Amino acid sequence: xTVVSDVAIRLAGAIGAKRVxxxxxxxxxxxxxxxxxxxIARPASPEEAAEVVRFAVAEKLAVLPLGSRSxxxxxxxxxxYDIAMDMTAMREIAHYDPGDLTLSxxxxxxxxxxxxxxxEKGQFLPLAVPCFxxxxxxxxxxxxxxxxxxxQYGTVRDFLIGxxxxxxxxxxxxxxxxxxxxxxxxDLHKLLIGSLGTLGVITRVNFRTFPLPATFGGHxxxxxxxxxxxxxxxxxxxxGLPLANMEVLNPSVVGMIRAILQNAGEPFPAELEQEQWYxxxxxxxxxxxxxxxxxxxxxxxxxxxxxxxRVLEITEDEALGGMLRESFEWLRWASPANLICRxxxxxxxxxxLTDLAQSAExxxxxxxxxxxxxxxxxxxxxxxxxDEESNLxxxxxASSVDSIARAAHGxxxxxxxxxxxxxxxxxxxxxxxxxxxxQRVKLAFDPSDVFAPGRIVGGI
Amino acid sequence: MKSVLGPANxxxxxxxxxxxxxxxxxxxxRPDVVVFPHTTREVSEIIKLAARYEVPVVGRGAGTGLSGxxxxxxxxxxxxxxxxxxxxxxxxxxxxxxxxxxVVNLDITRAVEHAGLYFAPDPSSAxxxxxxxxxxxxxxxxxxxxxxxxxxxxxxxxxVMPDGGIVRVGSTHGDAVGYDxxxxxVGSEGTLALVTEITVKLARKAEAVKTxxxxxxxxxxxxxxxxxITASGITPAACEMLDGxxxxxxxxxxxxxxxxxxxxxxxxxxEGLLESVEAQAAVIEEVCAKCHAREVxxxxxxxxRDLLWKGxxxxxxxxxxxxxxxxxxxxxxxxxxxxxALERIKEIGKKYGxxxxxxxxxxxxxxxxxxxYDPRDAGQFEKAxxxxxxxxxxxxxxxxxxxxxHGVGMEKNELMGLLFSDTDFALMKRIxxxxxxxxxxxxxxxxxxxxxxxxxxxxxxxTAGTQP
Numbered sequence: 001x002t003v004v005s006d007v008a009i010r011l012a013g014a015i016g017a018k019r020v021x022x023x024x025x026x027x028x029x030x031x032x033x034x035x036x037x038x039x040i041a042r043p044a045s046p047e048e049a050a051e052v053v054r055f056a057v058a059e060k061l062a063v064l065p066l067g068s069r070s071x072x073x074x075x076x077x078x079x080x081y082d083i084a085m086d087m088t089a090m091r092e093i094a095h096y097d098p099g100d101l102t103l104s105x106x107x108x109x110x111x112x113x114x115x116x117x118x119x120e121k122g123q124f125l126p127l128a129v130p131c132f133x134x135x136x137x138x139x140x141x142x143x144x145x146x147x148x149x150x151x152q153y154g155t156v157r158d159f160l161i162g163x164x165x166x167x168x169x170x171x172x173x174x175x176x177x178x179x180x181x182x183x184x185x186x187d188l189h190k191l192l193i194g195s196l197g198t199l200g201v202i203t204r205v206n207f208r209t210f211p212l213p214a215t216f217g218g219h220x221x222x223x224x225x226x227x228x229x230x231x232x233x234x235x236x237x238x239x240g241l242p243l244a245n246m247e248v249l250n251p252s253v254v255g256m257i258r259a260i261l262q263n264a265g266e267p268f269p270a271e272l273e274q275e276q277w278y279x280x281x282x283x284x285x286x287x288x289x290x291x292x293x294x295x296x297x298x299x300x301x302x303x304x305x306x307x308x309x310r311v312l313e314i315t316e317d318e319a320l321g322g323m324l325r326e327s328f329e330w331l332r333w334a335s336p337a338n339l340i341c342r343x344x345x346x347x348x349x350x351x352x353l354t355d356l357a358q359s360a361e362x363x364x365x366x367x368x369x370x371x372x373x374x375x376x377x378x379x380x381x382x383x384x385x386x387d388e389e390s391n392l393x394x395x396x397x398a399s400s401v402d403s404i405a406r407a408a409h410g411x412x413x414x415x416x417x418x419x420x421x422x423x424x425x426x427x428x429x430x431x432x433x434x435x436x437x438x439q440r441v442k443l444a445f446d447p448s449d450v451f452a453p454g455r456i457v458g459g460i
Numbered sequence: 461m462k463s464v465l466g467p468a469n470x471x472x473x474x475x476x477x478x479x480x481x482x483x484x485x486x487x488x489x490r491p492d493v494v495v496f497p498h499t500t501r502e503v504s505e506i507i508k509l510a511a512r513y514e515v516p517v518v519g520r521g522a523g524t525g526l527s528g529x530x531x532x533x534x535x536x537x538x539x540x541x542x543x544x545x546x547x548x549x550x551x552x553x554x555x556x557x558x559x560x561x562x563v564v565n566l567d568i569t570r571a572v573e574h575a576g577l578y579f580a581p582d583p584s585s586a587x588x589x590x591x592x593x594x595x596x597x598x599x600x601x602x603x604x605x606x607x608x609x610x611x612x613x614x615x616x617x618x619x620v621m622p623d624g625g626i627v628r629v630g631s632t633h634g635d636a637v638g639y640d641x642x643x644x645x646v647g648s649e650g651t652l653a654l655v656t657e658i659t660v661k662l663a664r665k666a667e668a669v670k671t672x673x674x675x676x677x678x679x680x681x682x683x684x685x686x687x688x689i690t691a692s693g694i695t696p697a698a699c700e701m702l703d704g705x706x707x708x709x710x711x712x713x714x715x716x717x718x719x720x721x722x723x724x725x726x727x728x729x730x731e732g733l734l735e736s737v738e739a740q741a742a743v744i745e746e747v748c749a750k751c752h753a754r755e756v757x758x759x760x761x762x763x764x765r766d767l768l769w770k771g772x773x774x775x776x777x778x779x780x781x782x783x784x785x786x787x788x789x790x791x792x793x794x795x796x797x798x799x800x801a802l803e804r805i806k807e808i809g810k811k812y813g814x815x816x817x818x819x820x821x822x823x824x825x826x827x828x829x830x831x832x833y834d835p836r837d838a839g840q841f842e843k844a845x846x847x848x849x850x851x852x853x854x855x856x857x858x859x860x861x862x863x864x865x866h867g868v869g870m871e872k873n874e875l876m877g878l879l880f881s882d883t884d885f886a887l888m889k890r891i892x893x894x895x896x897x898x899x900x901x902x903x904x905x906x907x908x909x910x911x912x913x914x915x916x917x918x919x920x921x922x923t924a925g926t927q928p
Contacts, residue, residue, distance in 0.1 A: 097794055099795070100690065100794040101690065101795075123693075154608075154612070157643065158612055167883075167887050169886075171887075172883060173884050174881075174884055175884070177859075177860070177879070179859070179860050179864070180824050180825065181600060181792055181824040181825070181826050181864040181865065182792055182864060183597065183609075183863050183868075184863050184868060184872075184876070185868065185879075185880060185906065186644060186648055187644060187647055188888070191640055193640055193643075194636065194638075194639070194640065240664055240667060242732065285733070285736055286739050288736075288739065289732075289735045289736045344631065345633060346632060347553065347554055374633075375634065376634065409632070411637060428638075434637075434638070437627060441891070445890075447890070457638050458638065
């Protein structure tokens with residue numbers, strides 16, 4: 001009898017054989033950064049999830065809770081990973097009060113299903129995140145991934161009102177509640193955002209929901225240089241117009257988007273044939289509001305002498321907006337080996353863009369740049385093969401990008417990289433004293449280090 | 461203390477300390493010494509000194525808090541941040557300001573309004589409360605309905621830990637790297653660390669504002685209107701309710717123009733682009749009419765708007781004229797349960813023989829029942845506490861929470877068991893102990909001192925001061 005099945009048998013004894021999988025082919029699909037777990041636990045209730053954690057604590061095994069596994073490469077490689085806790089069997093809507101605009105759902109509920117459900121009541125969750133089709137409600141919280149609607153609705157932090165989870169002692173805990181305003185006790189659920197499964201097993205999340213806008217629109221402005229595009233974006237940001245999203249696309253991003261839409265037979269703005277810089281803005285509201293914003297954006301584009309100045313058709317806007325929501329997804333699969341850095345800066349200056357482009361110049365690798373709203377930049381570098389040489393180039397670039405971000409009084413994190421590069425470069429750096437505080441949080445939630453140790457930056 | 465800060469920055473005479481025994485709540489707790497640091501370094505020195513003598517420390521802003529958060533429940537050193545009141549930096553371009561904790565809430569807005577910006581959280585005490593206190597309590601206000609409470613507007617913090625160490629959490633731009641420590645410290649009621657510098661996010665003033673006063677014959681109709689406005693998908697910037705009795709008290713004092721013969725009024729702000737404001741106001745008028753509103757007035761200009769809001773903002777002063785004391789409660793319910801909640805409050809008032817007024821943030825279900833009582837009558841005070849306990853219990857039963865914006869402090873720590881289990885407490889306690897292991901910072905707050913939650917006890921300094 002192998003060790004693998006031994007663990008599986010004991011776990012099956014704890015939560016029932018139906019909830020335990022140890023088929024090798026399936027185990028490999030739960031690998032994270034090349035580490036394959038010994039067993040998969042698929043709890044159907046918070047109590048079963050807690051049972052798995054207590055089992056792992058007793059057996060000194062490491063657990064990693066997972067949703068659809070679409071973004072489990074985020075974060076550092078786990079130091080230990082024995083049990084994959086697959087949360088997708090828990091997918092009930094526990095509570096939905098459309099009149100109160102509050103929602104409570106199991107962690108394994110896919111956002112896509114939730115969208116359909118909420119739409120019936122004319123509501124939605126403003127979580128326009130990559131891998132939208134598969135992402136779960138728990139996964140979107142644990143991954144802390146960017147939402148394309150941030151400009152208008154904020155991040156998940158702004159509308160997560162409570163959570164239930166299993167802590168590292170194997171007990172069910174709750175924080176927050178189901179009301180939109182609440183200061184009862186510590187906001188522990190905020191700590192779960194971006195925690196990558198290292199603090200607890202999220203079993204249920206409570207959100208504030210939002211009314212679906214009556215209508216929406218999109219505008220595209222094209223420029224010959226990044227400098228002009230940034231200037232236009234800057235004017236938009238300070239025009240006092242409520243925008244849902246705004247992104248600056250460099251020529252290679254434009255080429256990639258066009259190719260994907262073309263292959264899929266989807267409508268795309270004809271202007272994207274021109275590989276230049278574009279500023280995309282989307283907006284929503286009632287008919288009058290959307291018309292007015294579209295008009296003003298056209299006026300601004302006239303002043304900034306945009307080469308392209310066009311209000312998009314609804315179908316074009318949906319296609320382009322959808323592509324930008326998924327940018328993380330298509331950027332990471334665009335080449336055999338690549339690096340995606342996410343920079344957060346007080347302001348994005350033209351010099352930042354040139355510095356970034358220069359950081360990859362000597363490597364002769366192709367780059368892509370996407371300036372998202374709120375000072376966030378995605379910078380991707382593509383290698384056509386993964387070998388020592390390309391890894392070395394990517395490592396060097398990652399290090400330069402980090403310096404560029406710091407020099408601009410911001411910071412950079414790695415969203416995607418070949419494993420070897422991630423191991424050397426780390427995913428981010430955090431100040432030393434901050435790290436100490438983070439460690440204390442981890443220890444309080446997870447005293448015996450049962451949840452995938454080492455995943456958080458700084459190896460926590 | 462005097463050698464660290466100079467004698468002018470230390471109070472230790474009983475008659476001086478008396479002033480710091482109270483805050484805006486019904487609680488009490490006298491410090492042994494009150495100090496006024498000017499710098500983060502001084503705060504750190506004081507904490508180290510207090511730690512050496514094992515004396516508890518509590519931070520305090522303007523003392524306007526309503527849950528006893530800034531009271532020295534265990535005696536000890538009270539650090540008053542009133543003299544750390546500098547606005548250190550304003551970055552208009554990137555909409556950030558760096559401020560010291562003693563800066564008054566409204567002064568942040570005053571410093572940036574020339575650029576069309578403001579600090580969104582607007583507690584009723586905005587003219588006097590400090591940003592440090594706002595951060596500690598995660599303060600709200602009428603306009604947090606659309607714009608979020610304090611935590612949604614804080615980017616980064618400088619903290620002094622209970623061992624005197626100085627750390628920074630959060631990031632001026634972007635999101636947290638690693639765990640969201642800033643999100644944890646905001647609203648931790650001074651039980652984890654003391655805040656010595658705050659980076660706030662500034663909001664841009666809306667292009668258009670419209671203020672509406674919807675007048676109803678009954679409070680039932682007014683609360684139905686709130687439910688229907690919420691369900692219609694409109695988020696007003698503010699949606700406040702005053703019941704008939706309260707609005708008469710207010711009107712007699714402020715003369716804001718609230719009709720004295722009405723059963724309840726809703727005071728609403730809608731903000732945004734002109735086109736959206738017009739449309740929202742139209743829907744609100746329609747919904748109110750369907751809910752039998754007698755009239756919906758729209759303020760014609762800024763003067764009329766200010767007058768309508770003056771009534772709301774000075775309500776508590778007005779109440780001071782009709783009873784020796786009032787106890788402002790703070791509970792939250794799902795907004796769809798508002799009519800039922802107000803009915804329950806009325807019944808509970810009857811049971812205990814109080815008239816309970818209601819002036820509150822109706823739009824987010826944040827109730828503020830006001831119990832008028834005479835503090836000189838011990839029996840009345842006990843009854844007021846009992847009534848308050850029953851109201852909060854009713855909120856929780858309806859799916860709500862203990863506090864929407866005032867905090868737990870020493871007012872509701874014994875009620876925490878209504879909402880949280882022993883395992884929830886165990887984790888919260890581990891988080892508490894991870895940062896404040898000896899309970900030297902603000903002891904006796906948030907966590908219940910008794911096992912379970914049988915009795916509310918208002919403890920004084922002599923009987924309190926130990927953490928479980």
